[in-house]
Amino acid sequence: MTILDAAPPRLGPAGEDRSRSGRRSGRLGQRLLHAYTWLILLWLVLPIIVMIVFGFNDRVGKRNNTWNGFTLRWWGELFAIPDLTTALVNSLTIALLSTAVATVLGTLMGLGLGRHSFRGRGGVELLMFANIAAPEVVLGASLLSLFITMGVPRGYLTILIAHIMFNISYVAVVVRARLAGFDSSVEEAARDLGAGPFTTFRLVTLPLILPGVVSGALLAFAMSIDEYVITTFNAGSTLTFPLWVFGATRVGVPPQVNVMATIIFVAGVLLALGNALLLRRRRV
Amino acid sequence: MRRQAGAAGPYLLVLPGGLWLAVFFVVPMAVMLSVSLQTGNVVDGFTQTFNFRIYADAVTTYETQFIRSLIFGLIATVATILLAYPMAYWIAFHAGRNKSNYLFLVLLPFFVSFVIRTVSWKFLLADDGILLGNLKDAGLLPADFHVLATSFAVVAGLTYNFFPFMLLPIYVALERVDPQLLEAADDLYANRREVFGRVVLPLSMPGVFAGFLLTFVPATADFVNAYVLGGTNTTMIGNIIQTTYLTNADYPLASAVSFILMAVLLIGIFGYARLLGTRDVLEMSAR
Amino acid sequence: MTQLDTPGDAGRSGDDRGHGGDLRAAALADPAMLRGLTQARFGRRGLLRFAGLAGGATLLAACGVSGEKKDSAGDDAASFWRDRTKAGTLDFANWPLYMDVGSTDSDHPSLDVFTKKTGIKVTYREVIQDNESFFAQIRPTLAAGKSIGYDLMVLTNGITLSRVMQLGYLAPLDHARLPTFAANASPNVRNPTYDPGNAYTIPWQSGLTGIAYDPAKTGREITSYNDLFDPKFAGKVGMFGDNQDLPNLALLGIGVEPAKSTPDDWKKAAAKLTAQRRDGIVRKYYDQSYIDALAGGDLWISMAWSGDVYQQIATGTNLKFVVPSEGGLLWTDNMCIPKTAPHPVDAISYMDFVYRPEIAGMLTEYINYITPVPTAAEHVPADLAKSTLLFPSADELSRVSRFRVLTTAEETEWNRIFQPVYQS
Numbered sequence: 002m003t004i005l006d007a008a009p010p011r012l013g014p015a016g017e018d019r020s021r022s023g024r025r026s027g028r029l030g031q032r033l034l035h036a037y038t039w040l041i042l043l044w045l046v047l048p049i050i051v052m053i054v055f056g057f058n059d060r061v062g063k064r065n066n067t068w069n070g071f072t073l074r075w076w077g078e079l080f081a082i083p084d085l086t087t088a089l090v091n092s093l094t095i096a097l098l099s100t101a102v103a104t105v106l107g108t109l110m111g112l113g114l115g116r117h118s119f120r121g122r123g124g125v126e127l128l129m130f131a132n133i134a135a136p137e138v139v140l141g142a143s144l145l146s147l148f149i150t151m152g153v154p155r156g157y158l159t160i161l162i163a164h165i166m167f168n169i170s171y172v173a174v175v176v177r178a179r180l181a182g183f184d185s186s187v188e189e190a191a192r193d194l195g196a197g198p199f200t201t202f203r204l205v206t207l208p209l210i211l212p213g214v215v216s217g218a219l220l221a222f223a224m225s226i227d228e229y230v231i232t233t234f235n236a237g238s239t240l241t242f243p244l245w246v247f248g249a250t251r252v253g254v255p256p257q258v259n260v261m262a263t264i265i266f267v268a269g270v271l272l273a274l275g276n277a278l279l280l281r282r283r284r285v
Numbered sequence: 286m287r288r289q290a291g292a293a294g295p296y297l298l299v300l301p302g303g304l305w306l307a308v309f310f311v312v313p314m315a316v317m318l319s320v321s322l323q324t325g326n327v328v329d330g331f332t333q334t335f336n337f338r339i340y341a342d343a344v345t346t347y348e349t350q351f352i353r354s355l356i357f358g359l360i361a362t363v364a365t366i367l368l369a370y371p372m373a374y375w376i377a378f379h380a381g382r383n384k385s386n387y388l389f390l391v392l393l394p395f396f397v398s399f400v401i402r403t404v405s406w407k408f409l410l411a412d413d414g415i416l417l418g419n420l421k422d423a424g425l426l427p428a429d430f431h432v433l434a435t436s437f438a439v440v441a442g443l444t445y446n447f448f449p450f451m452l453l454p455i456y457v458a459l460e461r462v463d464p465q466l467l468e469a470a471d472d473l474y475a476n477r478r479e480v481f482g483r484v485v486l487p488l489s490m491p492g493v494f495a496g497f498l499l500t501f502v503p504a505t506a507d508f509v510n511a512y513v514l515g516g517t518n519t520t521m522i523g524n525i526i527q528t529t530y531l532t533n534a535d536y537p538l539a540s541a542v543s544f545i546l547m548a549v550l551l552i553g554i555f556g557y558a559r560l561l562g563t564r565d566v567l568e569m570s571a572r
Numbered sequence: 573m574t575q576l577d578t579p580g581d582a583g584r585s586g587d588d589r590g591h592g593g594d595l596r597a598a599a600l601a602d603p604a605m606l607r608g609l610t611q612a613r614f615g616r617r618g619l620l621r622f623a624g625l626a627g628g629a630t631l632l633a634a635c636g637v638s639g640e641k642k643d644s645a646g647d648d649a650a651s652f653w654r655d656r657t658k659a660g661t662l663d664f665a666n667w668p669l670y671m672d673v674g675s676t677d678s679d680h681p682s683l684d685v686f687t688k689k690t691g692i693k694v695t696y697r698e699v700i701q702d703n704e705s706f707f708a709q710i711r712p713t714l715a716a717g718k719s720i721g722y723d724l725m726v727l728t729n730g731i732t733l734s735r736v737m738q739l740g741y742l743a744p745l746d747h748a749r750l751p752t753f754a755a756n757a758s759p760n761v762r763n764p765t766y767d768p769g770n771a772y773t774i775p776w777q778s779g780l781t782g783i784a785y786d787p788a789k790t791g792r793e794i795t796s797y798n799d800l801f802d803p804k805f806a807g808k809v810g811m812f813g814d815n816q817d818l819p820n821l822a823l824l825g826i827g828v829e830p831a832k833s834t835p836d837d838w839k840k841a842a843a844k845l846t847a848q849r850r851d852g853i854v855r856k857y858y859d860q861s862y863i864d865a866l867a868g869g870d871l872w873i874s875m876a877w878s879g880d881v882y883q884q885i886a887t888g889t890n891l892k893f894v895v896p897s898e899g900g901l902l903w904t905d906n907m908c909i910p911k912t913a914p915h916p917v918d919a920i921s922y923m924d925f926v927y928r929p930e931i932a933g934m935l936t937e938y939i940n941y942i943t944p945v946p947t948a949a950e951h952v953p954a955d956l957a958k959s960t961l962l963f964p965s966a967d968e969l970s971r972v973s974r975f976r977v978l979t980t981a982e983e984t985e986w987n988r989i990f991q992p993v994y995q996s
Binding site: 084253 | 677859863
């Protein structure tokens with residue numbers, strides 16, 4: 002697949018001459034690093050495993066903190082907390098809408114930056130860089146300043162505006178990266194053959210950049226559904242899933258949250274794997 | 286006709302997204318600057334007084350939290366470098382065909398909400414919880430031992446949450462190292478340590494620096510970890526911004542604090558980018 | 573120059589991305605992004621242009637955030653309630669665990685009784701986590717004169733409620749529509765200092781601020797406020813991180829009645845609290861989350877609200893609640909109607925409805941706070957009816973104090989003294 006993968010174990014002629022002990026210590030080092038890698042991976046997934054497991058806990062009382070036996074009850078009562086359900090629906094629709102808008106705007110931006118050199122390009126890139134590099138708390142606070150000054154009441158719409166704002170740059174960066182190896186002579190050929198700009202875009206450009214667009218859209222969706230900091234500044238009394246969970250930490254998080262998060266987790270993993278498979282097949 | 290499209294084309298493509306960013310990113314920054322220089326209260330309203338003293342007040346009032354945030358952010362970032370580098374190295378050079386599978390595993394936490402991951406750690410580390418509780422029952426720890434509500438817990442939370450942001454750039458940098466270069470070093474009878482110190486490490490530094498930015502900025506400005514995992518003397522500047530803005534509704538002070546944070550971090554970032562950019566170019570040309 | 577910029581290179585990293593790095597990391601691990609972060613691609617001109625754009629916008633924005641105070645039109649009850657009619661729906665915003673529950677968490681028997689008797693359908697939401705942040709959420713909507721989506725909400729007496737009243741956001745109550753309140757309300761809750769004549773509010777429940785502890789962990793019974801300062805409990809003591817309970821209880825702790833306290837007393841109390849934090853005794857300054865920490869063993873002893881503790885005891889947790897010998901605090905959560913409420917008639921009929929003794933009894937049995945209806949005692953199990961913490965006697969009520977009522981000027985000084993304690 003990659004050059005490194007194809008390369009045989011990295012031992013030049015000089016390596017063959019190396020003393021045996023040197024090579025053995027190298028292998029030991031490798032093995033230690035391998036174990037270390039798995040240890041870190043365990044650390045990374047530990048909270049997730051706990052989250053999934055306690056979605057099956059038959060809790061006693063109001064607290065879901067000690068294991069008390071297996072139950073599927075919470076999967077059955079998934080929507081028993083109306084506010085939580087509303088928050089989840091808000092999160093999903095905001096993620097879908099903001100992804101749709103940000104993908105269109107971001108893709109156009111990525112195309113403009115990746116294929117053309119024009120006056121002010123440096124400025125646009127600076128803008129995107131600053132947007133990605135700026136701390137979330139400052140993005141949220143400044144947007145709130147704007148809404149307060151303009152007298153805009155906070156709610157669903159302001160959350161949506163904020164999510165589109167932080168997603169555009171990410172989509173643009175991903176799409177632009179995809180264009181790095183783009184051969185524009187294909188497009189020229191299409192146009193020489195009489196295709197109009199839209200036909201060219203639909204039949205030639207879009208299929209070529211589609212993997213980048215899909216990756217960008219997935220990224221935007223994941224960022225939106227997870228976003229807490231910027232949202233908390235601009236939500237008014239509208240709640241999203243992370244906002245509801247954060248509020249619930251004060252009185253104890255109900256197991257339904259574990260179940261919903263588990264479903265989102267599994268769906269996200271499957272989606273990403275599906276996208277990867279799709280890309281692999283396209284390439285073959 | 287094609288030429289014409291070429292002239293206006295890029296602007297038309299960039300305009301919609303650029304406009305959105307201008308209106309909802311650049312303008313808000315300016316508005317925040319304006320709000321910070323207003324005086325008043327939320328009942329009677331605020332008027333523009335260009336009260337620049339508020340910046341001095343903000344710094345003196347929250348000096349502790351500013352410094353603490355920078356320190357926490359720095360420790361967490363250095364911790365992620367130390368933790369991520371060996372792993373990125375192993376994946377880049379020794380994981381073979383499984384490389385992308387390992388990367389996928391590193392990304393798994395991103396499929397669960399940041400808030401839930403942090404709350405999950407609180408649950409794991411509870412004083413009588415599944416980790417510490419069992420150790421205490423076994424008599425390995427004193428009964429009043431705790432990890433939560435300490436600076437350590439906050440920094441550990443930051444380290445955990447931003448780890449992948451460090452690992453991926455380092456990995457990308459390492460993965461780009463040309464194997465032929467290593468062979469050449471081998472041919473020149475460099476030992477393992479020399480190959481690493483003189484070839485691999487310098488070549489991976491751009492990745493470390495990129496990871497530094499991607500980790501340090503959000504870690505310094507974070508408030509979720511301090512809220513969920515912290516105790517006394519762990520309040521970070523993000524917590525101050527959040528309560529001053531949303532709870533106390535003291536918009537000028539909150540805006541001033543946000544602006545100082547933004548300025549410190551952005552000036553740092555740009556200075557850093559310029560500095561390293563130059564070094565980066567030097568390194569490359571030295572090759 | 574190098575191979576970094578060849579198309580083949582970009583293709584290679586693109587390949588890896590396809591295999592899973594599809595999320596945020598795709599952008600981060602992107603070579604173009606990396607270069608952006610590590611190379612000086614933004615010249616001074618770009619920065620200047622950026623600054624220019626921002627500067628222009630500042631000029632546009634320099635106009636000031638407008639105040640929220642409403643004109644007083646419609647402030648008298650008669651003109652507010654004229655021509656208002658029952659809508660048949662009610663949206664109710666309340667605090668968590670503040671309503672009786674039936675077989676599932678979303679089943680509320682007393683609300684069902686209300687719907688059966690009046691035909692009014694209730695949408696009940698436990699969305700209030702604390703007064704300040706809830707008010708911060710609804711404030712802009714109220715300021716814009718729009719409905720916040722709730723006809724009825726519950727706020728604690730104190731700084732936030734006073735501000736809501738002062739800003740003119742509440743509908744004045746028509747006491748002709750509150751006959752049951754007039755008949756059954758305890759004298760203690762009528763005509764309170766924070767809302768003379770119950771002009772805008774009537775109580776939902778009252779509660780005590782005192783100390784909760786786990787006797788198995790502390791190893792002794794707790795009686796005094798000073799037990800919160802015992803170095804033996806270092807790192808296991810919870811204090812409230814607010815500008816009401818924490819300062820007022822501390823004033824009682826140094827032997828000063830909050831109502832009569834002076835700024836000098838405030839400083840003394842704050843100094844005591846600061847020392848407690850400096851000595852590492854306080855684990856954390858808590859909001860509502862203290863009860864979870866207490867029940868889970870993170871805390872051994874904590875400032876607490878009485879009802880939370882009784883709810884925990886009811887689910888089998890081994891906790892105790894005590895009013896310290898130095899005195900405790902009595903506070904009241906109040907029902908009130910936002911002036912912009914779409915269904916105020918339904919809201920006020922519910923406010924009156926909960927003053928029926930049998931309904932108040934249903935609520936008390938589950939909520940375990942102090943009901944404003946003394947005769948509710950006849951409708952709860954005998955052991956609860958006997959509890960002096962749910963139905964305190966006049967003598968016991970004399971041992972507890974109310975929060976210090978602060979003028980706007982005093983509030984600024986108060987906050988300046990106490991905020992540095994818990995915002996550490």
